[in-house]
Amino acid sequence: MDASVLLALRDPAGIPFYPVVFQALYILTWALHAAFVLLALGSMGLSLYGTFKQKDDQRWKILTPHLIQTGKLSVSLLIVLGVAPLLFTQVIYDPNWYTTNALSGMWIFIFIYALVVGYMMFYWFYYANKAQDGGGKLIGMISFAILVFAGILMHNFAVTSIMPNEWMNMYAPNGVVDNSGWTFNIDIIRLAFMVSLSLPVVGIFLQNYSRFVSTREDFSKDLIDYTAWLGTRIASIGLLISAVLFVLWMYTIGYLMHPVIIATIVGVLVLLFMVLTNKNSYITTGVLVVVALLISGVRELTRYDLMMGLGYNIYDYPVNFEIPSITMFLLTFLIMGGVGVAYLLTMAWKVGKSQGIFDGSKDKAVNTLGNYTLGIMSLWMVVFFGWGMTILFGNIL
Amino acid sequence: MDIIGQFPLFYFPEYGSAWMMGITGTIHILASHTSVGAAMLFAFLAYKAYKENRTDLYPYMKKYGMFLLIFSYVIGSITGPGIWYTATAASPRGISALIHNFVWVWATEWVFFVYEVIGVFALVYFINKIDKKTHLKLTFTFALASVGTLALIIGIISFMMWPGTEAYYTTGSASDAFFGTNTFPHMFLRIGFMIMMSGVIGLVISSAMRKENEALSNELSRKMGFVSMLGGFVTMFFFMWYMGTLPDNAHAVFNITKDSIIQNRIILAILFSLYFLVAIVKPKLINVPVASAMIAVILIAGLWPGEKLRESMRKPYVAGQYIYSNQIISRDVPGKGIKSELPIIAEKGLLQVNPFVPENLKVITPGNKLEAGKLLARMSCSNCHSLETTGKFRPLKDRLAGMDKEAIKSILYAIGAGGMSYMPSLQLPEHEYDALAEYLASQKY
Numbered sequence: 001m002d003a004s005v006l007l008a009l010r011d012p013a014g015i016p017f018y019p020v021v022f023q024a025l026y027i028l029t030w031a032l033h034a035a036f037v038l039l040a041l042g043s044m045g046l047s048l049y050g051t052f053k054q055k056d057d058q059r060w061k062i063l064t065p066h067l068i069q070t071g072k073l074s075v076s077l078l079i080v081l082g083v084a085p086l087l088f089t090q091v092i093y094d095p096n097w098y099t100t101n102a103l104s105g106m107w108i109f110i111f112i113y114a115l116v117v118g119y120m121m122f123y124w125f126y127y128a129n130k131a132q133d134g135g136g137k138l139i140g141m142i143s144f145a146i147l148v149f150a151g152i153l154m155h156n157f158a159v160t161s162i163m164p165n166e167w168m169n170m171y172a173p174n175g176v177v178d179n180s181g182w183t184f185n186i187d188i189i190r191l192a193f194m195v196s197l198s199l200p201v202v203g204i205f206l207q208n209y210s211r212f213v214s215t216r217e218d219f220s221k222d223l224i225d226y227t228a229w230l231g232t233r234i235a236s237i238g239l240l241i242s243a244v245l246f247v248l249w250m251y252t253i254g255y256l257m258h259p260v261i262i263a264t265i266v267g268v269l270v271l272l273f274m275v276l277t278n279k280n281s282y283i284t285t286g287v288l289v290v291v292a293l294l295i296s297g298v299r300e301l302t303r304y305d306l307m308m309g310l311g312y313n314i315y316d317y318p319v320n321f322e323i324p325s326i327t328m329f330l331l332t333f334l335i336m337g338g339v340g341v342a343y344l345l346t347m348a349w350k351v352g353k354s355q356g357i358f359d360g361s362k363d364k365a366v367n368t369l370g371n372y373t374l375g376i377m378s379l380w381m382v383v384f385f386g387w388g389m390t391i392l393f394g395n396i397l
Numbered sequence: 398m399d400i401i402g403q404f405p406l407f408y409f410p411e412y413g414s415a416w417m418m419g420i421t422g423t424i425h426i427l428a429s430h431t432s433v434g435a436a437m438l439f440a441f442l443a444y445k446a447y448k449e450n451r452t453d454l455y456p457y458m459k460k461y462g463m464f465l466l467i468f469s470y471v472i473g474s475i476t477g478p479g480i481w482y483t484a485t486a487a488s489p490r491g492i493s494a495l496i497h498n499f500v501w502v503w504a505t506e507w508v509f510f511v512y513e514v515i516g517v518f519a520l521v522y523f524i525n526k527i528d529k530k531t532h533l534k535l536t537f538t539f540a541l542a543s544v545g546t547l548a549l550i551i552g553i554i555s556f557m558m559w560p561g562t563e564a565y566y567t568t569g570s571a572s573d574a575f576f577g578t579n580t581f582p583h584m585f586l587r588i589g590f591m592i593m594m595s596g597v598i599g600l601v602i603s604s605a606m607r608k609e610n611e612a613l614s615n616e617l618s619r620k621m622g623f624v625s626m627l628g629g630f631v632t633m634f635f636f637m638w639y640m641g642t643l644p645d646n647a648h649a650v651f652n653i654t655k656d657s658i659i660q661n662r663i664i665l666a667i668l669f670s671l672y673f674l675v676a677i678v679k680p681k682l683i684n685v686p687v688a689s690a691m692i693a694v695i696l697i698a699g700l701w702p703g704e705k706l707r708e709s710m711r712k713p714y715v716a717g718q719y720i721y722s723n724q725i726i727s728r729d730v731p732g733k734g735i736k737s738e739l740p741i742i743a744e745k746g747l748l749q750v751n752p753f754v755p756e757n758l759k760v761i762t763p764g765n766k767l768e769a770g771k772l773l774a775r776m777s778c779s780n781c782h783s784l785e786t787t788g789k790f791r792p793l794k795d796r797l798a799g800m801d802k803e804a805i806k807s808i809l810y811a812i813g814a815g816g817m818s819y820m821p822s823l824q825l826p827e828h829e830y831d832a833l834a835e836y837l838a839s840q841k842y
Contacts, residue, residue, distance in 0.1 A: 005752040009402045011490075012726065013497040013733045016571070022500075073518060079474050080514040084507050086478065090485070090493070091500050098404045098489035105407030105486035109417050112479035119471050171405040172755040177772055179408035181486065320733055325501035325571045329508075337508040340538065344515045347535075351526050358523075360531030370534045377541040384548055391576040395562040 003311025009095035016322030029084035042202025105181025118146030199238020206231025207281035428473030434595030436543035462521035491715035569732025593628025622676030770836025
């Protein structure tokens, strides 16, 4: 694709801040999104296995519904966290994003409703399994298959977006325009690598699960030991598979000796060591987050290089600074987001650790964070209306 | 090189691609409005339960919450980005304009959205696991976060209609674009509808509880009747204000079907007032099938035509009154350095300036004239009109029935000259007018 076309496809409004900030936010939020995609995939898959074991195995009787619940929550989180990278990618890579969506318009529509149907069926599975041990197997499997299909469609969008040289052939093969929106592309090695990551993620989750419930008296030592063992086994095998696929993927695209790729491979090996020793799975999770950021960085690196090679440099995107709205975002993200999410997560942690009712009103951290969250949100509303009225009166009076 | 930033075109046969956005949007509005309304209702119920020590209200909140999780948060949270997705396929430059003007506003909304999604799970699953005071505080923050998401999206969708003043075009500022004349009436119109929806959904839940606890079911149904009535009144009140803040082109479209729209709204207002009155006076008469059917009535008879109307009233624009529905920039926006693309299209033609037109169709010849005309029709008309002789969505067959090439051409000239306020003033070179008219005439509508 000609550079002049790619540059013409950029939005004429320009972007409201330095491109590198959007790029960094993209890498950060994609890693968060991917973490929950992989946790959803791993926990849902394992919960389906659990439905075959839970009737006869006391450990799976407890673990299976917890895995279903984890899958359910993860899908919600992957959706909400997925909004952010979608937002940031179309700010700086709008030619790629919009061309892809128009070329795959039908798949876009199918993707949305596949997610709706697949996720609703997962709730059905949750209730069926709650009603009866081992229940809902078929519904669970259909739901899982639909959600995996939605994931493959998302992979199609990602792959098509980095094939600018092929876009014209996809849209008008042999000069005949095709407006049908059925463009579909797949990169098997890349997809297999991404899917394989669900194994280490769910494995480390199981190690965390074991560690978290180890302080609860109502969980047996047998279950605690078993989940730690299972987590170690799944994560270590998964990491080896992922490492092989990652090397293969990088080799095929000629990036194997790049410093970021080497750093990622070292990160995976460190992770493997930590998983096998399982001294503190919470620290392992921290390293997993770093590896996820590196993988997100690798994706962005390959895209950036590809587009640069075609004459499209995101750092040259015209900037029209927009100070008030970025100020609003940063303050909301750092203050309200930070305090608010800390409030919810602290509460969730303490509820999970408690047997019986947790009295948050007597817990200093939960109480203080709750008061701050409420105060910050109320103040936010006052500022919003004050700002709006000032602007509006200024423009109409 | 004279090219403009047009993307490949996605067209769904018989309907066009815009309807996909419309369907997703309508479903999303039902789910998202319910969720914000329910968040406010939750705060009210939690406050009442805490202050009056009404422990019997918690099971109701739990049931309502589970319904909310499945209905609003599964459907709402997927169809929300879903509108965005389908819009990028159907109207890429429209959505791009919104993104590039409001990315930080959207990012701020995302922060609230994250809080809301984690919060709803905490709200529902911790109802029996935390003390009442902490739960009350959680419901308050949840309600504020939900209203926050509305506050942040409303300026963006109001901008789609128009910025309301000339300030945005001069400054290019997101603040001027966001806080237009119709932003606040639009916001309170939707808050009214959200309150009403929380009551309408609440009636399904309260009537479902009748077997377990009839007295409580009746009490809650009555409350939901009052809540819905209040929400309905607020909706009607702000709808009047909202209509007064719309641009002339919106009123031009509205006036075409004004009588039937008003008639439809009066019937709905009477029907729902009676429904809410029954809930207040004779709550026993409300059962799950009736309450569910009323939700379907809102979706089919209220939201779907309402959203279609809102989309129609934006015509010929898709965003900010500077991008037409057919993805062409129609005016300068000096504050952003944006230039109108109409002059270059009038001079060179759409086929020449669109980078995704294949080489064999760039120049019109007798051999490719019909094919070029077909592509021109798709590029300039299909975002709003289905093109087939059996088309369903604002079909051209109804507008060009029985016309020959010259008659069609005269309509195209009139549109290009700005003769219809709700159609884009798109002037084409004569050879493109000719090819377009020849193709449309060949369809024999």
